[in-house]
Amino acid sequence: MTTMTTTTQSRATPVASEAAERAAAAGGGVATRRRPGVRIPRPSGWSLIRLASILVYVFMFAPIAVVVLLSFNSSRFGTFPLEGFSFRWFEALWANDAIVSAFQTSLVLGFLTAIISTSIGIAASLAMVRYDFPGKGLINTALITPILVPEVVLGVALLLFLRWLSIPKSFLLLLMGHVLITLPFVVLVVQARLTAIKPVYEEAAKSLGANAWETFFRVTLPLLMPAVFAGMLFAFTISFDDVTATLFWKSGGTETVPTQIFAMLRNSISPEINALGTVMIVLTVSLPLIAGGLARWFARGGRG
Structure with missing residues (x-):
C-alpha cells in the first residue's frame, strides 16, 4: 500500500505542479516554470486585409502623385530626381x-x-x-x-x-x-x-x-x-x-x-x-x- 501511494503521489505531482502554474498565471502571479522559446504572433485576417487595402491604395494613387510632382518639374523630361521647382508648365498651359x-x-x-x-x-x-x-x-x-x-x-x-x-x-x-x-x-x-x-x-x-x-x-x-x-x-x-x-x-x-x-x-x-x-x-x-x-x-x- 505504501508503494502504491508513493507511485500515485509521484504521478500526480507533475499534474498538480502544472495546475499551480496555470492558476498563478491566471491570478497575476509569476509561474515557477516557463516554457523555452519565443512565441511569434500570427497575423490575423484583419491585419492581412488592412495590408492588402494599403497596397491597393498605393498602387492606385501613386501614378496620380507622380503626375502632380512632374507638373512642377522645371525639366522638360519627366524623370526623377526633379531638376527644380517651377510653374513654367502651368504658364504654358494658360498660353495654349x-x-x-x-x-x-x-x-x-x-x-x-x-x-x-x-x-x-x-x-x-x-x-x-x-x-x-x-x-x-x-x-x-x-x-x-x-x-x-x-x-x-x-x-x-x-x-x-x-x-x-x-x-x-x-x-x-x-x-x-x-x-x-x-x-x-x-x-x-x-x-x-x-x-x-x-x-x-x-x-x-x-x-x-x-x-x-x-x-x-x-x-x-x-x-x-x-x-x-x-x-x-x-x-x-x-x-x-x-x-x-x-x-x-x-x-x-x-x-x-x-x-x-x-x-x-x-x-x-x-x-x-x-x-x-x-x-x-x-x-x-x-x-x-x-x-x-x-x-x-x-x-x-x-x-x-
Whole structure:
C-alpha cells in the first residue's frame, strides 16, 4: 500500500505542479516554470486585409502623385530626381489657346448640365417621394438606369439612335447626353434628403394659407438645399470629368478638357499634360469635398 501511494503521489505531482502554474498565471502571479522559446504572433485576417487595402491604395494613387510632382518639374523630361521647382508648365498651359478653349467649353457644359440636371432631379424626386401614380416604380427605375449601363454602351446607343433619326452632332446633343449621365446622381441625392423631410412641415404651411409654390420655395426648398448643392456639384464634376461618352457625342472642333488631354496624348507626352492633369485632379477632388462641406453647413442651419 505504501508503494502504491508513493507511485500515485509521484504521478500526480507533475499534474498538480502544472495546475499551480496555470492558476498563478491566471491570478497575476509569476509561474515557477516557463516554457523555452519565443512565441511569434500570427497575423490575423484583419491585419492581412488592412495590408492588402494599403497596397491597393498605393498602387492606385501613386501614378496620380507622380503626375502632380512632374507638373512642377522645371525639366522638360519627366524623370526623377526633379531638376527644380517651377510653374513654367502651368504658364504654358494658360498660353495654349486650344486648352483655354477646352476649359471654357467644359465649364459652360458643366454649368448647364448641373443646372438642368438639378432642376429635373428636384421635380422628379418630389414626384417620386410625395405622390403616387401609375408607373411610378417603372419611371423611378428608368431615372436610375443610366448608372447601371456602361458609358461606352450608353454613348454608342445614343449615337446610333440619333443617327437613325438623322440628327447631327452638336453642342446641344452633348449637353443632353451629359444630363442623361448626371441626372441619376442628382435624383438619388435629392430623394435621400426628401425622404428624411416630414410632410407635416408642408402641410402646416398649406394650413396657414400658403399655396403649392409658396410652400415649395419657402419650406421644402430651404430644407432641400444641402442635397441640391451636393447634387449640383456632383453633376458638374461628373460632366467636367467625363471622356468616354463625350468622345461619341461631341461634334467636330468641339473639345472638352478630358478629350483635349486624350488628343494631346496621341501626338506626344508634353509636360503641359502633367500640369493639365494636376488642374483636373484638384477640381475633381475639391468639388465633392466642397459639396460635402456645404451639405453639413446647411444641415447645421448655416452656422459655423
